Amino acid sequence: MLLLESLLCLLYAATAGAAGAGTSPDRKPDQPYALIFGTVWGPDDRPLYGVKVRIRRASEKKPHWELFSNHSGEFAQRVPAGKADYVIWADLKGYKPPSGVQLHQGEEATVHVEYDEKVDTSLHLK
Numbered sequence: 001m002l003l004l005e006s007l008l009c010l011l012y013a014a015t016a017g018a019a020g021a022g023t024s025p026d027r028k029p030d031q032p033y034a035l036i037f038g039t040v041w042g043p044d045d046r047p048l049y050g051v052k053v054r055i056r057r058a059s060e061k062k063p064h065w066e067l068f069s070n071h072s073g074e075f076a077q078r079v080p081a082g083k084a085d086y087v088i089w090a091d092l093k094g095y096k097p098p099s100g101v102q103l104h105q106g107e108e109a110t111v112h113v114e115y116d117e118k119v120d121t122s123l124h125l126k
Contacts, residue, residue: 035117036088036111036121038076039074040075040090040125050095053069053090054091055067055087066091087109088109089109105125
């Protein structure tokens with residue numbers, strides 16, 4: 001009986017700590033958000049891992065979000081819900097492609113968000 005109580009207390013402490021660890025003071029779980037989801041593609045039309053992706057509002061000059069593409073070349077970023085335009089680009093500074101061939105910056109992608117929705121996009125590098 002004592003062993004069972006100890007295990008339950010340990011399990012409760014682990015789940016209670018994990019629930020509060022990932023939340024930040026400015027992110028509220030009940031607030032609506034939009035999701036920008038995309039894929040970074042190389043010149044050979046294969047997804048690229050580890051590419052730095054920067055996102056900014058179209059009305060701003062500096063990036064507000066910075067993230068990396070995963071092993072499938074995909075990235076996702078939550079943005080505030082509501083009507084807005086976002087500019088997305090790949091930052092290749094310091095990136096070493098697996099093929100060893102130097103990549104060149106592709107065009108920026110512009111994404112329009114209306115509500116709390118998921119918007120798909122892609123970045124094609126040259």
